[in-house]
Amino acid sequence: MISLEGKRIWVAGHRGMVGSALVRRLSGVPEVKILTADSRDLDLTDRAATTAWVRAQRPDLVFMAAARVGGILANNERPVDFLQDNLAIELSTIAAAFEAGVEKFMLLGSSCIYPKFAAQPIQESALLTAPLEPTNQWYAIAKIAGVMLCDAYRQQFGRSFISTMPTNLYGPNDNFDPLASHVVAATIRKIVDARNAGRNRVTIWGSGSPLREFMHVDDLADALVFLMERYDEAGPINVGSGQEISVLGLHQLVAELSGWQGEFDLDRSKPDGTPRKLMDSSRLTALGWRRRIELRDGLRQMIDICGSTIAV
Numbered sequence: 001m002i003s004l005e006g007k008r009i010w011v012a013g014h015r016g017m018v019g020s021a022l023v024r025r026l027s028g029v030p031e032v033k034i035l036t037a038d039s040r041d042l043d044l045t046d047r048a049a050t051t052a053w054v055r056a057q058r059p060d061l062v063f064m065a066a067a068r069v070g071g072i073l074a075n076n077e078r079p080v081d082f083l084q085d086n087l088a089i090e091l092s093t094i095a096a097a098f099e100a101g102v103e104k105f106m107l108l109g110s111s112c113i114y115p116k117f118a119a120q121p122i123q124e125s126a127l128l129t130a131p132l133e134p135t136n137q138w139y140a141i142a143k144i145a146g147v148m149l150c151d152a153y154r155q156q157f158g159r160s161f162i163s164t165m166p167t168n169l170y171g172p173n174d175n176f177d178p179l180a181s182h183v184v185a186a187t188i189r190k191i192v193d194a195r196n197a198g199r200n201r202v203t204i205w206g207s208g209s210p211l212r213e214f215m216h217v218d219d220l221a222d223a224l225v226f227l228m229e230r231y232d233e234a235g236p237i238n239v240g241s242g243q244e245i246s247v248l249g250l251h252q253l254v255a256e257l258s259g260w261q262g263e264f265d266l267d268r269s270k271p272d273g274t275p276r277k278l279m280d281s282s283r284l285t286a287l288g289w290r291r292r293i294e295l296r297d298g299l300r301q302m303i304d305i306c307g308s309t310i311a312v
């Protein structure tokens, strides 16, 4: 168990969805000094610049929430960006943390590191046991490399470098871009736009049948702080909510919460991705952590953020 009080804490990617949630969560911890770097001033793919910045700032703890991130289509269509940028960011930041003597470093991965057809719920031991989902294998390989690099520093140099694997996330500062977003933000954007424009049809990508587990980013940030304090082992640890719903079910729920009563079309030219990725988060809950935010409540907040009037 380590205490965060009085620590210099670098939240990498502080303007992103996860990084901004971490800043909100950490602002409640007494005497914490939160360190941030604007991506316009510090490109984390630049190893020399990253090393110099970390050496000058001397963080005690690092939450590594900067990454090239996107939904299924962005991942599928820009494999070089997702593989190359994420590898480069991990190489820069993990090596810089080592050189600067950082006390503890937390890498954020993703549930897509696990095999496409992993047994459900997915245990951490499923890593590297079967092939990946093709749409996000590029991003997944980069994240797996990051997990291995943290483990390598732990094995060779005894460093407290840990890897957390969040499930699919949503929340404030999510990306609502129709082509680059993940499904929660995309669904809300599509349905709120349709409702506001008086349209009665919305298109769902793929078959609508894939199942996804969704977690509010404020629950994630709370879990990450909890793990920074209490967890110090090799290999990934899953961070999920246990709240699973189909893609069609998500669209129906958002329609209900937004007060939109239209019909759905399926665009089967778009990929489904993995059929199901429910995390087994029992190692996290065994440590005593519990989520707080129900999916319905989180979606209502997102609909609000999207500028709508809530109808329930």
Ligand SMILES: NC(=O)c1ccc[n+]([C@@H]2O[C@H](COP(=O)([O-])OP(=O)(O)OC[C@H]3O[C@@H](n4cnc5c(N)ncnc54)[C@H](OP(=O)(O)O)[C@@H]3O)[C@@H](O)[C@H]2O)c1
Pocket: 012, 013, 014, 015, 016, 017, 018, 019, 038, 039, 040, 042, 043, 044, 045, 064, 065, 066, 067, 068, 069, 085, 089, 108, 109, 110, 111, 165, 166, 167, 168, 169, 170, 173, 174, 175, 182
């Ligand atoms: N979103 C999800 O559903 C999800 C699920 C599982 C895991 N995760 C993990 O959570 C972490 C954060 O994801 P997120 O959803 O918060 O993504 P996000 O909203 O896109 O934020 C990513 C952040 O990384 C920064 N960044 C990207 N490339 C950079 C570079 N070359 N140099 C410096 N900064 C750079 C961005 O800076 P700018 O703001 O300046 O662009 C942004 O602040 C990632 O590691 C991701 O793999 C996310």
Ligand SMILES: C[C@@H]1O[C@H](OP(=O)(O)OP(=O)(O)OC[C@H]2O[C@@H](n3cnc4c(=O)[nH]c(N)nc43)[C@H](O)[C@@H]2O)[C@@H](O)[C@H](O)[C@@H]1O
Pocket: 070, 071, 072, 073, 075, 110, 111, 112, 135, 136, 139, 167, 168, 169, 178, 180, 181, 182, 183, 184, 186, 187, 203, 204, 205, 206, 210, 212, 247, 270, 271, 272, 273, 274
């Ligand atoms: C957490 C992230 O999960 C990502 O996989 P993944 O859950 O399939 O990513 P999402 O983009 O959230 O898509 C989840 C499911 O929702 C369907 N879907 C339906 N309509 C839409 C829409 O309008 N937009 C989007 N985006 N999806 C839509 C999509 O086909 C897929 O089956 C990975 O590609 C990332 O690398 C990352 O790991």
